[in-house]
Amino acid sequence: MTTFEITPDSPWLAPLAGYSDLPFRLLCRSHGAGVTCSEMVSVKGLSFKNSGTRRLLNTCPDDEPVVIQIFGAEPQYFPETMEKLVSMGFRNFDLNCGCAVRKVMKSGSGVALMRDVGLLVRIAGIMVEKAAQHPDGGRVGVKFRLGPEYGDETYLDLAPRLEDIGVNWVTMHPRYGKQLFRGDADWNKLRKLKDTVSIPVIASGDLYTARDGVRCIEETGVDGVMFARGAMFDPTIFDRFRALRAGREMPPLDGTLLAEVVRQHIKFTKDYEGDGRSFRKIRSIIPRYAKGLEGIRALRGRLNQCASWEDLETAASEIETMKKADRISTPVDDNCL
Template sequence: MMMKPLQIGNLCIDRPVILAPMAGVTDLPFRVLCREQGCGMVCTEMVSAKAITYKNKNTFLLMETVPQERPVSLQLFGSDSDIMAEAVRMIADRDFDVLDVNMGCPVPKVVNNGEGSALMKQPELAGRIVRSLVEAIDKPVTVKIRKGFDDDHINAVEMAKIAEANGAAAVAVHGRTREQYYSGKADWEIIRRVKEAVKIPVIGNGDIFTPQDAKRMIEETGCDAIMAARGARGNPWLFRDIIDYLEKGILHEKPSLKEMTDMMLRHAEMHIRYKGEYQGIREMRKHVAWYTAGYHGSARMRQAVNEVESYEALKQLLADWLAYSEGGMKAHDKNNGS
C-alpha cells in the first residue's frame, strides 16, 4: 500500500501515521521516542486555554518541544472563543507546527466545564471557536472530534463540515461517542462518512493496535491518515511496525526482552532529565506496566515497579525481570520440546 504524504495547510507530513494526544502519556520524552520509530507527527498532551492566559507554569512545561520531535501538534482545550484566541496569540511564536482543538475529551471535569466533547453538543459554538483560532494564528488549525456525544446525538459529519467551513485544515475522528469513553468497539463507518462529506484531510482514530488494524482502517474508511492512541502506550515501535507493513508488507516480531528493557531504561533517563528523578521515576511506573504487559512476569513487575523510587532501583528491577523472564521462556521452550 502506497502511503501518500498528508498535507495539513502548509505542512506536509511524509508518513501519515500520527501519535494521538493523551493526557499523562504524550509528554516530551514519549513523543521523541515515537518520532524515532517513524511516527509522522506527534501531539502534545492537551493544554488549557485559560491556564495559558493565567501563565500557569505547569501548562507552559506541557508545551515545551524539542527540534527532534517535530512536526508536533499542540492540542488546546477550552470553551470560550475569545479566551482561546487570546491564549493562542500568547503562544503563537512557540515551536509547534499545528494547533489542534480538543472537542473529544470525555473526562467529566472537562465536559462539565463545557469543554472537550461537550462541544459536540454545541456545533455553532464549536464553529466560532475554530474561526477565532484560524484568525488568531498563522499555523494550520485542526479539530479532534468524536462520533457524537451519545447514541442519540451522532453528529460527527455535521461537526466536520462546520470545522471545514470555519477554516480547519483537517479533522480527526474518534469512532466512539463520549458516553462510550474508550469501551466497546470504535465505529469506523462514521470515519468513512466524514471522509465522504468534507474536502479537508480526515484522520481516523480508534482501535489501532496493530499494523493490520491500520491497513484495514485505511481500506474501510478511505481516511487520509491514521492516529494511534492507546495502542502506542508501552509500544513506540507501533509506528515503525505500521509503516513497514503498509510500505513493504513486513510484519515485525515483538521486541525482544532486551530491546524492551533498553527502551524502558532510555525512557526513564529521558523522564529524569526532563522532570527530575522524583517525578520522572514515579511517572515511569505506568509506562513500565504498559511496556511489560503480556510478557512473562508482567503481573509481578506491575506490583514491584510501584515501589521503585530511583533510577538505580528501576535498573536493578528491570535486570531482575529480564533474567526472570528469559529463564521462564527457556523453561517453557524446554517443556515444549523446542
Template sequence: MTNVTPATLDRTLQLASLRVDPPVVLAPMAGVTNAAFRQLCAEQGAGLYVCEMITSRGIVERDEKSLGMLVFADAEPVRSVQLYGVDPHYVGEAVKILAGEYGVAHVDLNFGCPVPKVTRKGGGAALPYKRDLLERILRSAVSSAEPYGIPVTMKTRKGIDEEVLTYLDAGRIAEDAGCAAIALHGRTAAQHYSGSADWSAIAQLKRHVGIPVLGNGDIWEASDALRMVEETGADGVVVGRGCLGRPWLFRDLAAAFAGEPPPPLPTLGEVAVMIRRHAELLAELMGEERGLRDMRKHMAWYVKGFAVGGQVRAALGMVDSLAGLDRLLAEFDPDQPFPESEIGVARGRQGSPRKVALPAGWLDDTTCISDDLAAAELGISGG
C-alpha cells in the same frame, strides 16, 4: 489480513503547508504524552507527535502548569499542541501565543473529551452540539493561526450518544471555518473508551467533507491502521492507547505505510532496553526521582503478558531510581519472546458506557445562549 498494498496507499498527509509522512499522529494522552514519551516514540518512526492537551485560558493567563507543559524534545521537528477551549477569544489569543512565542507549527483543538467534569459544564464532547459556538471557536483559531501559516485541526467524537450525533455537522463547520483536517474518534462520549470504535462513521465523515479526515479508535497493531485506511478512506490515523507500553508501534506503522515487511516483535530483552530509555528520558525531563515516579505507571503496560515474576512486577511499580531499575531489568529473561496473547489486544483504560453529564437544558437548542463556559475549562490542562 488487510488487502492494502503499497501502491494503494498515500504515504503523506498534507495539513496546509505541513507534510506528515507517514500519515500517523500520536494522540495526546493526559499524563503520558509528555516530551519524554514523544521523543521515545519519535525515535521509533516518523509522524506527528502532539503535546498533552493544554487549556487556552491557562496559556493566555500565563498559568504556571499550563506553560510548563510547553516543553518539546529535540526529536520533534514540528511542535504540535492540542488546545482545549470553550471561549473564542481565549482560543484565538492562545493560538497567537503558541505560534508567536513557542514556535508551535500545528494546533489541534479538542472537542472529544468525555470526562464528566468537562461535559457537565458544556465543554469537551458536549460542545459540538452548540454549532454556532463551535464555529466561532474554530474561526477564531484559524484566523489567529493564518498570519503564522500554521494549520489548525480539530478532534471530536461521533456525538454525545447514539441519539445525539454531532460529527457530520462538526465536519462541515470545520471545513467552512478553514480547518486543515478533522480527526474522528469512532465512539460517542457515552461510550468513553468501552466497546468498539465505529469505523463506518469515519468513512461517512470522509464522504461528507472535502478536508482530510483522520481516523481514531482501536488501532492496536500496524495492520489495524492499514485496514482502517482501506475500509474508511481516511487520510491518516491517530494512535492513542495502542502505543501504551509499545512505542515501537510507530516503527511498525512506518514500515506498514512504506509497504515494508513488519519488523519482528521485541523480545523481553529489547523491551527492557526500551524501558530503560524511557526512564532515562523522564529523568532528564523531570529529574531522576520525579521521573522514575512517573515511570511507574508505564511498567504494567510494558511487561503485560510477559513472565517476569510477581515480585519483580510489584517492584517495578515502586521503582525510585535508575540504579534500582537496572537491578530489576537484569532479572529479565532477555530471550523471552513477545507474548502472542497480547497481539491485537486492547490496552489502557476501557471502562463502561455511562450517561453523559450535561448542563441543564443543554439539548434544548443547538444555539449557545451564553459564552460563559469558563467552568468547563479551568484547571484541566493535561486532562
C-alpha cells in the same frame, strides 16, 4: 516549528492525557511516529499562567513536528492564548472536542462542545485566524466524536463547517460521547466523513495494533491514523505500521526489544525532565510495556522499591530475560483519546 504532510504512511501519536509528554513523544518519534500531539492543554490554564499547564508545553528541537492540542469552551480566552502560543514558536494546533471525561465536560469543553456547533465553529475560527499569524503560517485541526449523545450524527454538520472556515484537517474517534470507550468504534462513519469533506481525515479509535491501523486505512480510505492506546502498550507500533504498509518484517515484540524501549524511555525522561515527579511517573508506566510477559507482578514490586534512576535501569534490564506470554492490549478509559 516544522510543518508536515498528512499521508497514510505517516502515523500519528494521539494526544494522551498523562502520557504524551515530551519524553514519550520523543520515544514514539524514535520508533516511527510521523506527527506527535501534546497532552491536551487548558486555554484557561494558559491564560492564568498555571505552572502545571505550562509544563505540558515543554519541547525541544527534536520534538517536531508537534501539534499542540488545546481545550476550552470560553471563546474570550482563545485569542490571547493562541497569540502566546504562536509567539513561542508553535504553529500546529488542534482543538479537543472529543474528550468525554466528566471534569472536562462539566466546563462545556471536550465532546460537550459538540452540543453547540456554532460556538465550536466560532472557537475554531479564532484558532485559524491566530495560527495564520505565525511567520511561516500555522495550521489547525479539530478532533471530535460522532456526537455527544447516542445517535447524534453531529459530525456530518460540523465537519463541512470546519472546512469552510479554513480548518486544515479533522480527526474523528467514531464513538458517541456518552459511549466513552464501550462497544466498538464505528469505522463505517469514518468513510462517511471522508466522503463529506475534502480536507484530510485522520482516524482514531480501536487502533490497538499496527495491523488495525493498516486495516482501517484500507477499509475507510482515511488519510492517516492516530495511535492512542496501542502506543501506550507498544511504542514501536509506528515502526510496525510502516513496515506492514511497506511489506517488510519487524522483529518480535519480545523481552529484548521491550527492555530497550524501556531504557530509551527512562533516558528521555531523565534527560528532559529528571525530577521526582517524572521519576515516579516513569516508574508507574514501565509495567505497561511488560504486559503479557511472565513475571510482571514481581517486576512491579521491584519497581516500586526503586529509589534512583540507576535502580530503574537495573530493573528494566530484567525485562530482557522475561518470557513472552499471550500479549493482550487492554483498553484504558481514563484518558482523552
